[in-house]
Amino acid sequence: MTLDNGRSRGGAASMTGAAMLEDVRLVDHHCHSVVRGPLDRAGFELLATEACQAAPPGCTTLDSQLGFAVRRWCAPLLGLAPHAPADDYLAERARLGPAEVNRRLLSAANVATFLVDTGFRAGELLTPAELAAPAGSAAGEVVRLEAVAERVAEGGASAAGFAAAYADALAAATASAHAVKSVLAYRHGLAIAPEPPSAAEVRAAAGRWLRRGPGAALARLDDPVLLRHLLWAGVERGLPVQIHTGFGDSDLDLAGSDPALLTGFLRAVQGRGTPIMLLHCYPYHRQAGYLAQVFPHVYLDVGLAVNHVGARATAVIAESLELAPFHKVLYSSDAFGLPELHVLGAELFRRGLTEVLGGWVAAGSWSAPDAERVAWMIGAGNAERVYGLRG
């Protein structure tokens, strides 16, 4: 399903709207679930920004590309006119209630498979199965490497036993998972030594960490040796390793999240055969495109960015298709909390990619069949191949 109906569809050269991906059910290879309960305006505003605080007095986080895109693309799904005022939108949203809003919006995203990161605030969110239900989608799990370590620590591991306990816990946690994920960018930054730490280094670092004792001190693993150990454990596990790169919330040091900082690590793991999935990447998506071209095991998406840049999604998508081979680019929404972000991810991606590829067809640079094939690859085919979703 796409959200406007008035367009004609006369071949790729004249495509508008989301035409090129209209019939493609997307694979969202990295997202989160949505909140179960009702949201007041303050709660909604905070889920519509990467800031951790409200906007300055007299201002609203919805005066943003993302806020405008919600009013443009989601308001009609609640029965309102496009661009409905934010107050009207939130009032109608409250009147319909979270179950109905989730149902309508998640269906509209038209996603075949959600791969869901379950490692962040999962208690407030629908389960992956509940997320997938409205549109008859499939759901798979993405396991956060750091969250598994934090559970191991809370469970009372010893310094000497940490590495083995972590390996066991990771194996158990990922028994039916599709991928693992690292938030190294948030906890330390991506500038790390390329090789895995030694067993002795891991033991010493685990000792330092575990001595902090239970509770908040253990709740946030930020030791660079252990973070690096986890990343290598993820590589050894053999599932695709998703790595947060580029912007995120205010916890992050943006200059340290440039994926180019991973170059040594990427070289070191190249022989293992484990796909490395660079998530988000903005504003370093051109750097990510270079890595995806020169390293056979490196992939990228511009999820999260597409939602946040709204009307600029077309421009960012175009930039992501410069150096990266087309078999290396994937779709994700990185939606968190709001079902609106699943709609925007899918709609802005479908429309943006159609505009970009359709423009190249119209200019004679690409053939229409090539464009249709690449649109399918990025929207679904590459993820099906890398994650074995057809197996």
Place this chain on the structure above:
Amino acid sequence: MTLDNGRSRGGAASMTGAAMLEDVRLVDHHCHSVVRGPLDRAGFELLATEACQAAPPGCTTLDSQLGFAVRRWCAPLLGLAPHAPADDYLAERARLGPAEVNRRLLSAANVATFLVDTGFRAGELLTPAELAAPAGSAAGEVVRLEAVAERVAEGGASAAGFAAAYADALAAATASAHAVKSVLAYRHGLAIAPEPPSAAEVRAAAGRWLRRGPGAALARLDDPVLLRHLLWAGVERGLPVQIHTGFGDSDLDLAGSDPALLTGFLRAVQGRGTPIMLLHCYPYHRQAGYLAQVFPHVYLDVGLAVNHVGARATAVIAESLELAPFHKVLYSSDAFGLPELHVLGAELFRRGLTEVLGGWVAAGSWSAPDAERVAWMIGAGNAERVYGLRG
């Protein structure tokens, strides 16, 4: 006033030229004044570039986006055809004389309020009041933190007394100012420790600096401890703190001027309530947009860049409107020396923003009233709010 008259104005969806901001008198929240006397060709060329030397033999700095934009937009204001040759332009400019040229060009910029950085070569320039006179504009002052310190040093402060003397001098210098400004990017680069230096560190650093003695050695404060102290003193003062980021003249190390390098500092001052204004930002304006989204006290502009990229202003403005909430983006020209730069700043901004926002309206992504409101916010409203200009 805008500079072409032949356009129709049929609502935002079909807007061209500077239509969306035609009736908005801008607030230029960071600029310099213009030279008082006549300029020969060499002098004009050097004010039309960030280089400190003439172009190579046989070349001219006016073979640049900025030079072409002067010929396009300023020549008609001197009674010449658009794109008049540079020689003709300079001849007519000389014939009219600086007073008349300044009058014509400064009026054309149609700026309500100039906030003027008075800390650089002020002796050669019109006073802020003289700058504002031609168009009945208001003028406010932006005080350079480093210039105040250099005056304190020349005045004979002791190491032990420097901090107190600086605090007193800053209070006096900013009694009626609208903002302070840091040129840390030029003197050290933006990679600084986030916390303020201790009193003992300031005393020791002041001692080292003051021992250099009067004259040129004191004329350029480049001690990183003192620069950091000044920045925190600026934050404590409570006025908005403008920070030069991104490109500038050849004194600067571009890689060290990425505003993302300020992340730790921005986090450290977040609780103070002082607005931090990231100036210019190019080519790191996307990084600045991220900072403006996640930190409630951070703002940005793409002044200076808009003038220098000329025909590419639309593209740069569009990029500045990705992650930044619309209540966080401001207009500035950063014009220095040439009244032409006040014209270009305003004209290229008005036209570029109209094209960007009008394009989104035409595509159905934004509503026309939203576009009009955002244009006003960026052109004037945000600056009025942050600097208290309506008070």
Place this chain on the structure above:
Amino acid sequence: MTLDNGRSRGGAASMTGAAMLEDVRLVDHHCHSVVRGPLDRAGFELLATEACQAAPPGCTTLDSQLGFAVRRWCAPLLGLAPHAPADDYLAERARLGPAEVNRRLLSAANVATFLVDTGFRAGELLTPAELAAPAGSAAGEVVRLEAVAERVAEGGASAAGFAAAYADALAAATASAHAVKSVLAYRHGLAIAPEPPSAAEVRAAAGRWLRRGPGAALARLDDPVLLRHLLWAGVERGLPVQIHTGFGDSDLDLAGSDPALLTGFLRAVQGRGTPIMLLHCYPYHRQAGYLAQVFPHVYLDVGLAVNHVGARATAVIAESLELAPFHKVLYSSDAFGLPELHVLGAELFRRGLTEVLGGWVAAGSWSAPDAERVAWMIGAGNAERVYGLRG
């Protein structure tokens, strides 16, 4: 020659295709030669990417902007339809044979002068004279600073004699050359101390390197002191110094190839009068544009990138024309191995620059004569001036 004929040519304001540079024979100021013998599919694919390995199973490196551009622009030169399938293209290419393919494609590039880097895998490639023959072009040589040093080492220099032997060898190797070139970015990264190393430092570093003994150990000079010495020796030689910056193959650390890291070095050599040519630059071409504006001796191109980004060439070319004065931007292909890359470099550059400049003329920002003049400067005139090609 340009590759489509159906366009009208009604002045710059309505220009399409490659019109603005149709009659300009380009100067390609940095390229490599093409392979002499036949290529199988695997060999062709590896020359069509910066990766050192084949694409993942089931994928092809030709599913890329570069691969699509080959099928679009080169297939007609082999008598096939635009967008012919890769299999058909490679079959026809094999049928025609390398001599005929080289002849057709090199002629189509319509290049007046090739400046050829002869320092990389030259044994597999046509000589510069053979490269130039098909279109009656001229050929000049670009000498790699590191390749000369490696020959000196293989020849048995002593630590104490290295500097003098290198100076002699460089003088001999460049007797008729047009430029020297540094691959510092590949061997160390561009973050170097700005000043030249002392004679004692060079002697010590040469001793360490030469003790590795002949063979592979000497074949790749990566000592940072010696690399810096070579760069200064290149500056002293007085020919334009080309420096690889930005992306390249997987040997390179992208974050270390930002040309802004050269700022201190550029300042240090500013007084020498030696032009510094920043090659490629992507994704740091905006940083390069800043350097080209503020330093009178700094130039740039976006060669290599234009080939690899294909349908996005127009966007990248536009970004390269923001801060850089127009007398500082040059054309190069950086083609290596495949004659297709000479075609793409020229065709994508001609079409992209025409679209960019023609768009500014159509919008009224530039005059048509200015656009024609700038197109010629970038396509040929600036290189003629800097390299003395008319002398």
